[in-house]
Amino acid sequence: MSTDTAAPANAHGAPPSPPPPLRLVHRGRVRQLDAVPADRTLLALLxxxxxxxxxxxxxxxxxxxACTVAVADHGPDGALRWRALNSCIRLAHAANGCAVWTAEDLTQDPLIARTGPLHPVQQALADAHGSQCGFCTPGFVMSLFVLYQGRPAGTPVTRDEAVEALSGNLCRCTGYRPILDAAQAMTALPPATVDTAALHTLLAAAQPAAQPPAPLPDTAAPAYLAPRDLDSLLAARARWPHVPVVAGGTDAGLWITKQHRRLTQVLDVSRCAALQRIDTQDGPHGRTLRIGAAATLHDAFAALQAHWPSLRDFFGRFAGQPIRHGGTLGGNVANGSPIGDSMPLLIALGASVVLLRHGARGPEERRLPLEDFYRGYRQTALAADELVGYLDIPLGNGTAWPEVHAHKVSKRFEDDISAVCLALALWRDTEGRVVQARIGAGGVAPVPTRARAAEAALRGQLWQADTVRAAMDALQSEFAPLSDGRASAAYRRAVLGNLLWRTWLATAAAPDAPPVRLDEHAPWQALLQTTAEERA
Amino acid sequence: MNAALPLDTGTGPACGSPIAHESAHAQVAGRAPYVDDLPEPRGTLHAAPILSPVAHGRLRGLDVSAALALPGVRAVVTAQDIPGDPVLAAFAHDEPVLARDTVQHVGQVIGLVVADDVRTARAAARAVRADIEPLPAVLDPRTAHAQGAYVLPPVHVRRGDAAAAIAQAPHRLQGAFAVGGQEHYYLEGQIALAIPQEQDQWTVLSSTQHPGEVQHWVAHALGLATHRVRVECRRMGGGFGGKETQAGHVAVWAALAAHKVGAPVKLRLDRDDDMLITGKRHPFAYDYAVGFDDGGRILGLELSMYVDCGFSADLSGPVADRAVFHSDNAYFVPHVALHSYRCRTHKQSATAFRGFGGPQGMIAIETLIGDIARHLGLDPLEVRHRNLYDDAPAPTWTVPLPAGSTPLPPRRDTTPYQMRVEDNILRPLIDTLAERCRYAQRRAAIAEWNARSPVLQRGLALTPVKFGISFTATLFNQAGALVHVYTDGSVLVNHGGTEMGQGLHTKVAQIVADELGVPVARVQVSASDTARVPNASATAASSGTDLNGRAAQYAAASVRQNLAAFVCGLDGCGAGEIRFEGGWVLSPKARRRFDDVVREAYANRIQLWSDGFYRTPKIHYDKTTLTGRPFYYFAYGAACTEVAIDPLTGELRVLAVDVLHDVGRSINPAIDVGQIEGGFVQGMGWLTTEELVWRDDGRLWTTGASTYKIPAAGDLPPHWRIDLWPEPNREDNVFGSKAVGEPPFMLAISVWEAVRDAVASARRRAGLPADGPLPLDAPATPERIWRACQAG
Structure with missing residues (x-):
């Protein structure tokens, strides 16, 4: 066990209570680990x-x-959920009650039917010469294993699916071609099935006891508290407002690995059933898509994409898949980074953030337009006893905002942080007049922000070149971006406007004209097609 | 016959076969251990480095009290704790093991904290306060050059009269540009485990491309004879040049810490620390003037290279030399003046990186040729063609020769450093590739498409590579190996090379298997170990297989000769009549199993093991004038790349890549293709997304994968075709093969030139001049492309 079992006292002077036992399903049995510190990473544990x-x-x-592991648990809908997760920044306790596989487990786990000396994923990778130095290889194996598990046995993997599944894995040796080939070859090998019935049983047996035992302990602050019901969660937040709040842990992990902080206490919101939910609600102003703060980015994006299919490519560029599987939308919003990519989009969609606090008669809600939630660089309106509860996205009487355009510019297309992000929600009438426009911008101000001047320049105007030019001018003059290693201020300002211009070009282009965007899948494919024709 | 050994029937030669990497199955199964995965000896402690927060300053003192007060901290190690020489045993002897009186870059290691676990050590290292009086820092090579601040003296190579030739040429271009450095981003960070042994002896487990140097440096710092230190490396999680010298520092630090606390110490650098501490590819800045005729033929070139070496020499001398050696790439330049300035800056000490200066030399002339073509309105491929080395007579002398200058060679086949290009295959290679990828048709189609496209612009380029093979430091071109045949007929090979993923051990096993006529599965290659083969050169310069493969082949041949002589004695025939094939030993009289022969030979006291030694023939050169024959042969290749850019944002997509590359006769086509693909993608990263950013105070801003972007799977162009040129090495090299580690990296210059082609197109559409040098530095990030599309 780690050496720091003697945790320092908390803010109230009392030492934290001992961490709860941690149970994992591993190689066909439930393994219990005691006294795992709150800030131990899953990587260190493994x-x-x-x-x-x-x-x-x-x-x-x-x-x-390189640290990717496969994790299975019962998702918010109760179904078996397979995820590839970054163990380096995931707290070990976040895997409590889950099944975990590493590369060496695939040939050791009695729940996996053996078809040969290697699992098909591993065999395909070896056959394709997909490992050179081999250091990244186990991580690729696990991303491929999750891709393999997430589909009916034998169904072919497309190139796009392979790229998406491997979007969070870097290889410095191979150039990826053999690994992508392996991803497409693995399902043609004799299938290795997982005994899911046994897995369900083991997962049920590994479930942690309800936390905390009611009533909340009087003196000892929790070392690691992950309440499942909202009341307990909010009560814990109110009682121990100084305890760090963790959701998916994709940011909190960095406090440990990069800022070298010791966390002796953690409040984990990700187990709270009420906050995991994504649903549609009817209210006085029409329908609302409500996304719980603990819903994963993957699930949240899927729900948004169901309403706005054009966002697919934008979501595909948000981090790598393991981060989308592990991180939460609420965490991204609460974190308040000016370069977070979900906030400009949510602002454009007119989202509100619902903050929750413990009340005598149940949870008390406070609702803010998302753009008002941010007060300064990494500062939000969140009070010490509040938690981000839900993101409410208005749907109107169908899907509000018939048109949504989201753009991101970064040095690398995949798994990179935006230099500039622009999201535009547009409602045009039949004559082409802009009835309503909302614009969210990232990377151009200390906070994710709303471009009100540009919106005003569009509102009521015909959607045509001179209108868009005027809105571009407004957009470029309403922010004072900074220069940093990602981009200069001048570039950010110019590109912010150009992204609006590109939106206009895309809407105005003739159907058979060459595409105007490289950052979307369809034009990218169209370019390839013309390349192929010329080559034929 | 030993049941554990594979059957000897039906196996053909191993060389030429695309067999899997020797560790492939272990790697995919998660059972291939790296240094950090090995069981730690009892009592192992962990170290973390204390880093300078200042780029240049006087180090007045360290306050370590807060660090020592943390529970679990055992010791702080500083320069005072070095029992041997406090200056590293690097060849220039200019780098302190730990900073003493001054600090010379942000991230320079001042000391180490040793603790019970790595988290405590890292937290404690950050609690140390350094008292540093800041001094002015130089952060770019041009400033250093202006101040005359060099790590090594400048080098000039001249032939003819470049200035006069340029002045008299019908056309001239001149300008300046720059290319960035590159972080190796080996997935396994730097690591060493130093284990004190009995009687002042040491074992060091190091992730290193050069165990012999680690051994030398550790012994030197500990004040011990070299034989006291044994260094072992089974495999690295990537090296790319970044573990040539840089692994030595880490091992020395671990050993010093272990020496102070008297216990094994592991030093595994956190990624951010690794990027802050260790050297990278050298950034280069250039000034140039080039004169050329109406057809684009270069008549004279003057090129100044300002090499950003960082704070110490490290390998900057040979890197800068190789840049000079490759600033011709594949082209004959009659009148030439090359100036190489090895500039000292207050940054990480730049070091070896795949290509080793070759890319920085080559990109200069490829950039110039692209500009020349656009200036004349010619297709760049045509201009490249016209400038290729060939057997034609060199132009007659038209300008008066300055006293003492080198005259022009009689033919267009001699490099500026006086080496004749004897094995040139580029003309047929380029023509084959151009035909295969339909260069001309696509060129026309792209022009038509660009004219119609409202925003996006596409670009196309086909560029060649000619890369010299041999260490430029001639003495390193030697290697040793041991081949042991055990009495059951199994074979163990040890050689001086290291395995970093490039498949060296696999190729060496193939070579030894064929030499002994046994299946390759019988041959095991052991970990690299300084106690077995001494004084081995770094596994670098693409030379691993050429050198170690030959040495192992010689060792195996020696064992084979012993066995053949033994069989001759049994059968009364000549040694030349004995064949070793498929696990059999065949004489005119009998057919025997290899393992039977081995057993009988052992019983007759025949030596079943041998050493082998190889040194590269033909090479020599004068280090002061950089003239002679530094390379045994050249490796060739060419690539055609198509890209699309968005001038509104500068975004880039690489659409299609076709490669035709020369590996001679391939020992292992799967491994060679893997090297070509991996090298290309790494080169593409260098020239596109991989941007190192230093802040104004000299601190590297890009210290992790969140800010420093190596290519991801989605960056692989969907059209991707790699072909091998079907001709053996014309020089006598092992199996007729050619080195492959580095040359393909420079095929990615085709991406750079395709981007510049697209930028020129965007500029023309915007009504901006596109017939002069394009205002673009590498890497071509979105911001740089965007700027280049509109800069006046």
Whole structure:
């Protein structure tokens, strides 16, 4: 076990209560680990405590995927959920009650039917010469294993699916071609099925006891508290407002690995059933899409994409898949980074954030337009006893905002942070007049922000070149972006306007004209097609 | 016959076969251990480095009290704790093991904290306060050059009279540009585990491309003879040049810490620390003037290279030399003046990186040729063609020769450093590729498409590579190996090379298997170990297989000769009549199993193991004038790349890549293709997304994968075709093969030139001049492309 079992006293002077036992489903049984510190990462637990050294630390920031493990649990809908997660920045306790696999487990787990000396995923990768130095390989194996598990046996994997599944894995040796080939070849090998019935049983047996035991302990602050019901969660928040709040942990992990902070206490909101939910509600102003703060980015994006299919490519560029599987929309919003990509979009969609606090008669809600939630660089309106509860996205009487355009510009297309992000929601009448426009911008101000001047320049005007030019001018003059390693202020300002211009060009282009965007899948494919024709 | 050994029937030669990497199955199964995965000896402690927060300053003192007060901290190690030489045993002897009186870059290691666990050590290292009086820092090579601040003296290579030739040429271009450095981003960070042994002896487990140097440096710092230190490396999680010298620092630090606390110490650098501490590819800045005729033929070139070496020499001398050696790439330049300035800046000490200066040399002339073509309104491929080395007579002398200058060679086949290009295959290679990828048709189609496209512009380029193979430091072109045949007929090979993923051990096993005529599965290659083969050169310069493969082949041949002589004695025949094939030993009289022969030979006291030694023939050169024959042969290749850019944002997509590359006769086509693909993508990263950013105070801003972007799976162009040129090496090299590690990296210059082609198109559409040098530096990030599309 780690050496820091003697945790320092908390803000109230009392030492934290001992961490709850941690149970994992591993190689066909439930393994219990005691006294795992609140800030132990899953990577450290697997490598150092369980000796599973195939799990590699490459970056310790969730960017390279060498630490990727496969995790299965019962998702919010109760169904078996397979996820590839970055163990380097995931708290070990966040895996409590889950099944975990590493690369060496695939040939050792009695729940996996053996078809040969290697699992088909591994065999395909070896056959395709997909490993050179091999250090990233176990992480690729696990991303491929989750891709493999998430589909009916034998169904072919497309190139796009392979790229998406591997979007969080970096390889410095191969150039990826053989790995993508392996992803497409693996399902043609004899299938290795997982005994899901046994897995369900084991998962049920591994479930942690309800937390905390009511009533809340009087003196000892929790070392790791992950309440499932909202009342307990809010009560804990009110009682211990200084305890760090963690959701998906994709940011909190960095406090540990990069800022070298010790967290002796953690309040984990990700187990709270009420906050995991995504549903549609009817209210006085029409329908609302309500996304719980603990819903994963993956699930949240899927729900948004169901209403606005054009957002698919934008969501595909949000981090890598393991981060989308692990991180939460609420965490992204609460974190308040000016370069977070979900906020400009949510602002454009007119989203409100619902803040929750413990009340005598149940949870008390406070609702703010998202753009008003941000008060300064990494500062929000969240009070010490509040938690981000829900994101409410108005749907009107169908889907509000018939047109939504989201743009992101970054050095690398996949898994990179925006230099500039622009989201535009547009409602045009039959004559082409802009009835309503909302614009969210990222990377151009200390906070994710709303471009009100540009909106005003569009509102009531015909959607045509001179209108858009005027809105571009407004957009470029209403922010004072900074220069940093991602981009200069001048570039950010210019591109912010150009992205609006590109939106206009895309809407105005003739159907058979060459595409105007490189950052979307369809034009990218169209370009390839013409390339192929010329080559034929 | 040992049941554990594979059957000897039906196996053909191993060389030429695309067999899997020797560790492939272990790697995919998660059972291939790296240094950090090995069981730690009892009592192992963990170290973390204390870093300078200042780029340049006087180090007045360290306050370590807060660090020592943390529970679990055992010691702080500083320069005072070095029992041997406090200056690293690097060849220039200019780098302190730990900063002493001054600090010379942000991230320079001042000391180490040793603690019970790595988290405590890292937290404690951050609690150390350094008292530093800041001094002025130089952060760019041009400023250093202006101040005359060099890590090594400038080098000039001249032939003819470049200034006069340029002045008299019908056309001239001149300008300046720059290319960025590159972080290796080996997925396994730097790591070493130093284990004290009995009687002042040491074992060091190091992730290193150069165990011999680690051994030398550790012994030197500990004040011990070299034989006291044994260094072992089974495999690295990537190297790319970043673990050539840089692994030595880490191992020395671990050993010093272990020496102070008297216990094994592991030092595994956190990624951010690794990027802050260790050297990277050298950034280059250039000034140039080039004169050329109406057809685009270069008549004279003057090129100044300002090499950003960082604070110490490290390998900057040979890197800068190689840049000079490759600033011709594939082209004959009659009158030439090359100036190489090895500039000292207050940054990480730049080091080896795949290509080793070759890319920085080559990109200069490829950039110039692209500009020349646009200036003349010619197709760049046509201009490239016209400038290729060939057997034609060199132009007659038209300008008066300055006293003492080198005259022009009689033919267009001699490099500026006086080496004749004897094995040139580029003309047929380029023509084959151009035909295969339909260069001309696509060129026309792209022009038509660009004219119709409202925003996006596409670009196309086909560029060649000619890369010299041999260490430029001639003495490193030697290697040793040991081949052991055990009495059951199994074979163990140890050689001086290291395995970093490039498949060296696999190729060496193939070579030894064929030499002994046994299946490759019988041959095991052991970990690299300084106690077995001494004084081995770094596994670098693409030379791993050429050198170690040959040495192992010689060792195996020696064992084979012993066995053949033994069989001759049994059968009364000549040694030349004995064949070793498929696990059999065949004489005119009998057919015997290899393992039977081995067993009988052992019983007759025949030596079943041998050493092998190889040194590269033909090479020599004068280090002061950089003239001679530094390379045994050249590796060639060419790539055609198509890209699309968005001038509104500068975004870039690489659409299609076709490669035709020369690996000679391939020992392992799967491994060679893997090297070509991986090298290309890494080169593409260097020239596109991989931007190193230093802040104004000299601190590297890009210290992690969140800010430093190497290519991801989605960056692989969907059209991707790699072909091998079907001709053996014309020089006598192992199996007729050619080195492959580095040359393909420079195929990615086709991406750069395709981007510039697209930028020129965008500029023309915007009504901006596109017939002069394009205002674009590398890497071509979105912001840089956007700027280049509109800069006046």
């Amino acid at each position: 490598r150092e405590d369980l000796g599973l050294t195939s799990v590699k630390e490459g970056c310790a920031s969730g960017d390279c995927g």
